Amino acid sequence: MNSLKQKILTEGKVLSDSVIKVDAxxxxxxxxxxxxxxxxxxxxxxxxxxxxxxxxxxxxGIAPAVMTGLSLGVPVVFARKHKSLxxxxxxxxxxxxxxxxxxxxxxxxxxxxxxxxDRVLIIDDILANGQAALGMVNIIDQSGAALEGIGVVIEKxxxxxxxxxxxxxxxxxxxxxxxxxxxGQVTFQTKEVLSQ
Ligand code: 5GP
Numbered sequence: 001m002n003s004l005k006q007k008i009l010t011e012g013k014v015l016s017d018s019v020i021k022v023d024a025x026x027x028x029x030x031x032x033x034x035x036x037x038x039x040x041x042x043x044x045x046x047x048x049x050x051x052x053x054x055x056x057x058x059x060x061g062i063a064p065a066v067m068t069g070l071s072l073g074v075p076v077v078f079a080r081k082h083k084s085l086x087x088x089x090x091x092x093x094x095x096x097x098x099x100x101x102x103x104x105x106x107x108x109x110x111x112x113x114x115x116x117x118d119r120v121l122i123i124d125d126i127l128a129n130g131q132a133a134l135g136m137v138n139i140i141d142q143s144g145a146a147l148e149g150i151g152v153v154i155e156k157x158x159x160x161x162x163x164x165x166x167x168x169x170x171x172x173x174x175x176x177x178x179x180x181x182x183x184g185q186v187t188f189q190t191k192e193v194l195s196q
Contacts, residue, residue: 001041001175005188007034008154008176014184018128018159019100026153027060027125032067038175039067042123042151045173046072049148051121053077053114055140057096057107057132064153065123072121077114079107079136092142096135099128107135109143116144127152127174130161137168149173156181157189 011024025031042064054076056065062078069076081096082105093108114120122136133150140147150165155174158181165172177189 001038003034003037004153004176007031008178008186012186014181014186017180017182018156020154020156020178020181020186022125022154026063030063032063035063035067036070038064038153039069039071041175042068042121042173043071045151046121046149049121050119051148053118053120053145054123055079055109055114055120055136056123057081057136060125061123064125064151068121068123068151075113077109079109079139081105081107092139094135094138094142097131099131107139109139111143114140114143114145118143118145119148120145121148122150124150124152125154127155127161127165127172128159130164133161133165133170134168137170151175154178 007025013021015021051072051074053074054065054069056062056078058078058080065076090111091108093106095104096107097104120140149171151173153175155177157177157179162172179189180187
């Protein structure tokens with residue numbers, strides 16, 4: 001998605017060889033008009049998959065997920081993060097190791113909002129090592145719902161997320177795939193990584 005790549009180049013800030021800040025339009029300040037285009041693009045890519053629900057993780061995934069749900073005409077559920085979750089029979093829960101915060105959190109979704117009739121599309125802001133995505137996959141498995149795929153706004157292609165998800169046979173669509181953040185420069189993968 002060229003407009004996204006442009007936005008990353010002009011508004012993103014490379015913090016290190018592995019971390020990019022995209023607070024200006026994605027995960028602190030949100031550009032709603034642009035986010036709507038992102039939602040439409042995900043919706044287009046997953047048209048025909050019979051999606052009944054979009055699942056994301058608070059808080060950074062909510063903006064692109066809501067716009068995707070709007071475009072697909074389906075509800076959006078966001079998994080909640082807790083430092084430590086005591087066992088709760090009304091919740092599906094999983095542990096996720098956070099790449100940016102370097103700590104483990106439990107994430108949880110109420111059993112009221114996901115069940116074995118659902119076909120789920122996971123949407124998230126950034127794919128790094130795939131731990132957030134795997135936590136959501138775990139929750140979908142517990143619910144008995146079908147996972148149709150994962151859409152990420154930005155994929156950091158130099159980290160293992162896509163490979164981890166490929167091993168689970170999961171379709172991954174990213175709208176911009178970064179090859180490198182070395183020397184303070186963003187380089188995109190020249191060829192779009194083919195989805196499965
Ligand atoms: P993963 O679980 O794939 O390792 O990391 C995914 C989550 O970590 C994303 O939802 C995102 O919030 C956060 N994250 C990972 N890498 C970056 C990054 O370079 N910049 C920002 N802003 N967040 C990141």
